[in-house]
Amino acid sequence: MMGKKRILICVTAGIAIYKVVDVVSRLVKKGYELEIIMTEAATKLISPLVFETMGNCLVHTDMFHNGHHYEVEHIEIAKRADLCLIAPATANTIAKLANGVADNLLTSTLLAYTKDTFVAIAMNTNMLNNIATVNNVNILKKRGFKFINSNVGYLACNTYGDGRLAEPIEIVEEIDRYFIKKDLIGKKVIVTAGPTIERIDPVRYITNDSSGKMGYAIAESAYNRGAEVVLVSGPSKLNISEGIKKIDITTNNELKKSIENEFNNADVLIMAAAPCDFRVKEQSKEKIKRKEENLLLELIPNEDILSYFGKIKGKRLVIGFAAESNNLIENSKRKLENKNVDYIIANNITEKDAGFNVDTNKVKIISKDEIIDLPLMLKSEVANKILDLI
Ligand SMILES: Cc1cc2nc3c(=O)[nH]c(=O)nc-3n(C[C@H](O)[C@H](O)[C@H](O)COP(=O)(O)O)c2cc1C
Structure with a gap:
C-alpha cells in the first residue's frame, strides 16, 4: 500500500452504520491506520467495542473524558489524521457541520481539522431531498468536503429511493484513489x-x-x-x-x-x-439446422x-x-x-x-x-x- 496513512473515521447514527464496520475492516486489511470517533447516538446503534475490534484502534465517544492524559483530545485527533471519512453521515451531523456547531467530540474535532474530508451520506429519501439538507450539503461542498453520493435502492424504512449508503467497496476505492500518486495526469x-x-x-x-x-x-x-x-x-x-x-x-x-x-x-x-x-x-443469416451428418x-x-x-x-x-x-x-x-x-x-x-x-x-x-x-x-x-x- 501507499505508506501508513491515518484515517479518522467519524461515525454518526444512521442505520447504515453496520456497513461501516465492513468499511473499517477493509481499510485495516489494506494497511491503513485508523482512529474512530462515534457520536453518542451512534453508540446506541452499535457498540464502540465492535469498531474498536474491527478497526484495531482507539474509539472515542466522549468530549469530556480524555483517558487521563494532558492532551486536548479533539485538537490532537484532528492533527493526527491524514484524511477524515464521515460514514454514515446523518442529516443532523451534516447540518451541524454546515453551521459550525461543535457540541460533541466529533463536531468539535472536525471544526479543528484542516485536511480533506469525505462524507458518505445516508438517509431516508425525503430527509435527503429536504431543502434544509440540500442547502447544508451545498454549503459543505463549497467548503471543499468531498461527498460520496448515496445510491438508489431499498432503504431500511421500507421504501425505494435515493439515500442508501454507497457500498463499502466503493467507499474504500474512493479513499485508495485519494492517496494514490497521480503520475499519469495528461496521458x-x-x-x-x-x-x-x-x-x-x-x-x-x-x-x-x-x-x-x-x-x-x-x-x-x-x-x-x-x-x-x-x-x-x-x-x-x-x-x-x-x-x-x-x-x-x-x-x-x-x-x-x-x-x-x-x-x-x-x-x-x-x-x-x-x-x-x-x-x-x-x-449464416439463418439458424443452422440440426442434421445427422457432420457440419x-x-x-x-x-x-x-x-x-x-x-x-x-x-x-x-x-x-x-x-x-x-x-x-x-x-x-x-x-x-x-x-x-x-x-x-x-x-x-x-x-x-x-x-x-x-x-x-x-x-x-x-x-x-x-x-x-x-x-x-x-x-x-x-x-x-x-x-x-x-x-
Ligand atoms: C433506527 C434509526 C435509524 C436512523 N437512520 C438514520 C439515517 O440513516 N440517516 C439519518 O440522517 N438519520 C438517521 N436516524 C436519525 C438520527 O439517528 C438522529 O437524527 C440523531 O440525532 C443523529 O445523531 P448524530 O448525528 O449525532 O449521530 C436514525 C435514527 C434511528 C433511531
Whole structure:
C-alpha cells in the first residue's frame, strides 16, 4: 500500500452504520491506520467495542473524558489524521457541520481539522431531498468536503429511493484513489479488455473465457493515477468508474475501429483483450439446422489488431498480452519483435491462479532488453506494475 496513512473515521447514527464496520475492516486489511470517533447516538446503534475490534484502534465517544492524559483530545485527533471519512453521515451531523456547531467530540474535532474530508451520506429519501439538507450539503461542498453520493435502492424504512449508503467497496476505492500518486495526469491511455465474439449464425458464436478482469483493473488503476482512460470492452459483467470512457464492442472489427477512433491523440495502448483469432468464413443469416451428418465450418484468420497498431504506433507506447500454454518466453519475444510493440505481458494460462477469470495473475514483463518475472499478485497490483512502465 501507499505508506501508513491515518484515517479518522467519524461515525454518526444512521442505520447504515453496520456497513461501516465492513468499511473499517477493509481499510485495516489494506494497511491503513485508523482512529474512530462515534457520536453518542451512534453508540446506541452499535457498540464502540465492535469498531474498536474491527478497526484495531482507539474509539472515542466522549468530549469530556480524555483517558487521563494532558492532551486536548479533539485538537490532537484532528492533527493526527491524514484524511477524515464521515460514514454514515446523518442529516443532523451534516447540518451541524454546515453551521459550525461543535457540541460533541466529533463536531468539535472536525471544526479543528484542516485536511480533506469525505462524507458518505445516508438517509431516508425525503430527509435527503429536504431543502434544509440540500442547502447544508451545498454549503459543505463549497467548503471543499468531498461527498460520496448515496445510491438508489431499498432503504431500511421500507421504501425505494435515493439515500442508501454507497457500498463499502466503493467507499474504500474512493479513499485508495485519494492517496494514490497521480503520475499519469495528461496521458491518454486506451485499454482493451474482455473477449470478442464472432457469430456463426444468429444464435451461435465463437468466443473465449476472458472475463475482462485484467483490462478493467488496468483501466481503473490508470484512471486512479490521473490518466484520461478509454476502455474498449468486449462483453463483460464488470463495472467501471464513471470517469472512464467505456466503449462496448463485440467483434474484432468493432474492436479495431473503436481503437482507431481514439488512437490519434493517445499516448498509450494496452491490449489486454482476448480477441478471437478466427471467424467463420461465411456467417449464416439463418439458424443452422440440426442434421445427422457432420457440419464443417471453415474458419479464416482475423486481422492481428496488436500488430496493426504496433506498426503505426509512432511515439506511442504499445503494450500487448500473450496468454500462452507453452514456450512462453520464446513465443512472447517473437510477438514483441514481429508486432513492433514495446512490452509483452506474458502469462502461462496453465498455471494455477493465473490467466482467465481469476482475480490474480502471474506474469512476466518482456521487453527488448529485459524480462521482469513478477510473483503471483492481485490483478490490481499487476495493473500498477504495468502502468509503472509508462
Ligand atoms: C433506527 C434509526 C435509524 C436512523 N437512520 C438514520 C439515517 O440513516 N440517516 C439519518 O440522517 N438519520 C438517521 N436516524 C436519525 C438520527 O439517528 C438522529 O437524527 C440523531 O440525532 C443523529 O445523531 P448524530 O448525528 O449525532 O449521530 C436514525 C435514527 C434511528 C433511531
